[in-house]
Amino acid sequence: MATTLIDRTGPVTAAPKPDVAGLSCHAGKEELTKAAQAAGKSEALEQYARDYPLGPHDQPQSMCPAFGSLRVGLRMKRTATILSGSACCVYGLTFTSHFYGARRSVGYVPFNSETLVTGKLFEDIRDAVYALAKPEDYDAIVITNLCVPTASGVPLQLLPKEINGVRIIGIDVPGFGVPTHAEAKDVLSGAMLKYAASEIRQGPVAAPRTARSALPAVTLVGEMFPADPVGIGRMLEPMGLAAGPVVPTREWRELFAAFDCAAVAAIHPFYTASIREFESAGRTVVGSAPVGHDGTATWLSAIGQACGVRADKIAAAQNAILPAIKGALAAKPIKGRITVSGYEGSELLVARLLIESGAEVPYVGSACPRTRWSDADREWLEARGVTVQFRASLENDIAAMMDARPDLAIGTTPVVQKAKQLSIPSLYFTNLISARPLMGPAGAGSLAQVINAAMANKQRFDVMTDFFAGVGEGHAAGIWEDTPVDRPEFARKYAGMLAARAKAEEAVGT
Numbered sequence: 001m002a003t004t005l006i007d008r009t010g011p012v013t014a015a016p017k018p019d020v021a022g023l024s025c026h027a028g029k030e031e032l033t034k035a036a037q038a039a040g041k042s043e044a045l046e047q048y049a050r051d052y053p054l055g056p057h058d059q060p061q062s063m064c065p066a067f068g069s070l071r072v073g074l075r076m077k078r079t080a081t082i083l084s085g086s087a088c089c090v091y092g093l094t095f096t097s098h099f100y101g102a103r104r105s106v107g108y109v110p111f112n113s114e115t116l117v118t119g120k121l122f123e124d125i126r127d128a129v130y131a132l133a134k135p136e137d138y139d140a141i142v143i144t145n146l147c148v149p150t151a152s153g154v155p156l157q158l159l160p161k162e163i164n165g166v167r168i169i170g171i172d173v174p175g176f177g178v179p180t181h182a183e184a185k186d187v188l189s190g191a192m193l194k195y196a197a198s199e200i201r202q203g204p205v206a207a208p209r210t211a212r213s214a215l216p217a218v219t220l221v222g223e224m225f226p227a228d229p230v231g232i233g234r235m236l237e238p239m240g241l242a243a244g245p246v247v248p249t250r251e252w253r254e255l256f257a258a259f260d261c262a263a264v265a266a267i268h269p270f271y272t273a274s275i276r277e278f279e280s281a282g283r284t285v286v287g288s289a290p291v292g293h294d295g296t297a298t299w300l301s302a303i304g305q306a307c308g309v310r311a312d313k314i315a316a317a318q319n320a321i322l323p324a325i326k327g328a329l330a331a332k333p334i335k336g337r338i339t340v341s342g343y344e345g346s347e348l349l350v351a352r353l354l355i356e357s358g359a360e361v362p363y364v365g366s367a368c369p370r371t372r373w374s375d376a377d378r379e380w381l382e383a384r385g386v387t388v389q390f391r392a393s394l395e396n397d398i399a400a401m402m403d404a405r406p407d408l409a410i411g412t413t414p415v416v417q418k419a420k421q422l423s424i425p426s427l428y429f430t431n432l433i434s435a436r437p438l439m440g441p442a443g444a445g446s447l448a449q450v451i452n453a454a455m456a457n458k459q460r461f462d463v464m465t466d467f468f469a470g471v472g473e474g475h476a477a478g479i480w481e482d483t484p485v486d487r488p489e490f491a492r493k494y495a496g497m498l499a500a501r502a503k504a505e506e507a508v509g510t
Contacts, residue, residue: 029176032151036174039153045177051272052183053369054391061394061414062343062367066146066173067093068184074102077251078139080132082107084125084154085146093146107132111149122154133163139252140167142188150174167195167252179391180367182345183270185223189248190273196255197277208245208257217244218303219261219283221275222268222345224439231440232265235290235300238317239309247274263306265289265299268345269373287373290439291349292356293325294380324441332448333358336407336455341397341415342429343367348377348388350410350433350447355384357448363400365392365411408455423461425454 036045066083070093073081083090083106094106109128111121125143132141145154149172156170171191173184199205218241220229233243244261245254264278264285275285284306290296297318304314334357340347347366355361364381370390378388389396397415401424409419409426410433419426427433427450436446472478475486 032147032174032176035151036153036177039151040155041150041153041172044150044172048177048187051186051276052179052270054179055369062180063096064089064093064146065175065178065181065184066144067096068181069142069144069171069173069188070097070106071100071102072185072188072248073142073144074104074106075248075250076140078137079252080107080138080141082109082125082128082132082141082143083146084109084111084121084143084149086148089146116148116152116154121149121152122158125154125156126159129159129168130163133166133168135165138166140169140192143168143170144188145170145172145174147174147176150177161195169195179369180343182268182343182368183272185248186271186273189271190277192249192252192255193247193258193274193277196252197259197281200256200259205256206253208253209251212257212260213242213244215240215242216262216307217242217257217260218307219244219258219264219278220246221264221266221271221278221285222246223248224267225435225437227437227442228439231437231442232290235296235317235321235440236303238320239300239304239307239313241303241307241309247271259283262308263303265303266373267349269371269377270345270368272371275373285373288376289349291443292353293322293329293444294356295349295352295377296325296440297322298376321440325444328441328444329357332445334448334451335359336451337362337404338408338410338451339363339365339397339401339404339406340429341365341392341400341409341411342433343412344430344434346434346438347429348374348381349438350429351381351386352377353438353443353447354451355381355386357444359451361386362404362406363387363389365389365397365400367392407458408451420461423458423465425457425461427451427454 033045070081073079074097083093087110090108097106107128109121109125111124115121115124129141129143132138143156143159145156151174156172159168159170161168169191171187173187178184178187218236220232220243224246229243229246236243241262245258247258249255249258259281261283264275264283266275266285266287267289269287278285286299286302286306288295288299290299300317301314304317334354337360338354340351340354340361340363343366345366345368347364351361351364364386368390370378381388387400394414397411398418401409401415401419406424409415409424410429411426413428416426416428432450433447437443438446476484
């Protein structure tokens with residue numbers, strides 16, 4: 001669907017006028033950060049630095065982080081989304097979101113140097129929000145500042161908290177402040193949970209559309225394959241528990257239901273802001289996930305203890321599911337060396353499942369940070385000789401692949417590209433691994449078919465590499481009609497001429 005252009009003006013209270021003349025998205029991280037701090041965004045940036053710590057290096061390579069928060073908003077029913085940023089950024093974000101299946105328009109408030117510097121951009125955003133705030137259409141409106149408006153200090157916090165009963169949520173998601181798009185999902189989810197918690201404290205709230213289970217629920221944090229929450233619910237039943245809502249939610253009412261739980265499962269452990277809201281509400285948070293035999297046994301025990309379940313019921317839940325998982329793992333073994341890397345946050349869970357399926361996994365890289373909610377998975381992997389790299393860069397992932405020379409490389413697009421150039425079978429983590437169940441017996445056998453099929457293609461890669469050897473490389477790069485002829489004597493000639501010229505210039509200088 002097309003991007004909606006909103007350019008409304010009107011007499012409203014002017015926002016502060018930051019001095020941002022000449023500022024652009026090409027100014028660089030350091031300059032943009034300084035500008036944002038000077039414009040009053042220090043508190044937001046400091047919170048992001050605490051929630052999403054960097055290191056060991058500066059920042060992993062990833063798509064624009066705002067893509068993550070944009071997708072969360074676009075998936076929610078009765079939620080409108082407005083972007084405030086450079087036109088090129090908005091175009092790229094909306095194009096990508098629609099490419100990934102968004103079926104809703106994205107609002108955009110355009111700006112130029114004048115409206116940015118004078119503060120008129122804030123007034124335009126305010127007008128756009130008022131124009132959209134129709135309770136018959138929306139429960140909430142999300143306005144996102146991208147890099148330049150954030151650095152310019154566009155004060156979304158001055159927007160009304162609600163208009164005509166429609167909730168107004170303004171967030172800053174700059175590429176220089178939020179490391180990855182996965183963590184940007186938490187930025188919006190955390191902001192929505194905080195808003196919903198304040199509504200709960202004020203009095204009764206709307207019940208979820210689906211009937212609430214009579215059993216105490218466990219809220220699940222992190223995007224999962226749709227079948228996984230269903231499978232988790234079945235695993236919890238013998239303990240007298242049910243699977244609750246999944247955060248990020250699909251509509252506002254589910255946020256209220258998410259707090260109505262006995263415990264919270266941090267399936268994806270980097271949702272720091274969301275976890276903070278649950279802990280503020282007195283909810284116990286449990287890390288890891290029911291992945292593989294060992295992971296499921298440990299997770300069921302931790303969830304049961306957090307919910308005050310008797311030991312015999314915990315044992316009954318484990319006995320009901322663990323034999324099926326062990327059988328599924330044995331029925332579909334994976335044999336081979338595999339490196340795993342990605343930016344979704346579930347890379348450690350996938351590595352655990354691969355190892356229990358029989359694979360050798362020497363390296364796991366995740367663009368997301370280490371948190372205490374991922375410690376159990378990290379410790380389990382490291383005990384089996386796996387190198388676990390948080391905030392992994394592309395260079396980290398490729399170096400690990402080059403060192404391990406695996407039978408299969410699972411990773412991001414550039415990692416997959418590099419692997420195929422080396423005739424190493426490879427799979428794109430997001431589309432081919434995340435798009436499968438991981439939990440319980442269904443997850444135990446879900447990866448084997450695609451992974452074994454990919455590793456079986458090694459011989460085909462070798463044949464293609466031999467056939468196309470040299471094509472498109474070096475002097476043969478580009479498009480040509482006649483077969484290019486390499487002329488190394490020309491390179492030597494001009495290299496000599498350049499050396500002589502440099503020597504002459506050096507002599508004149510002295």
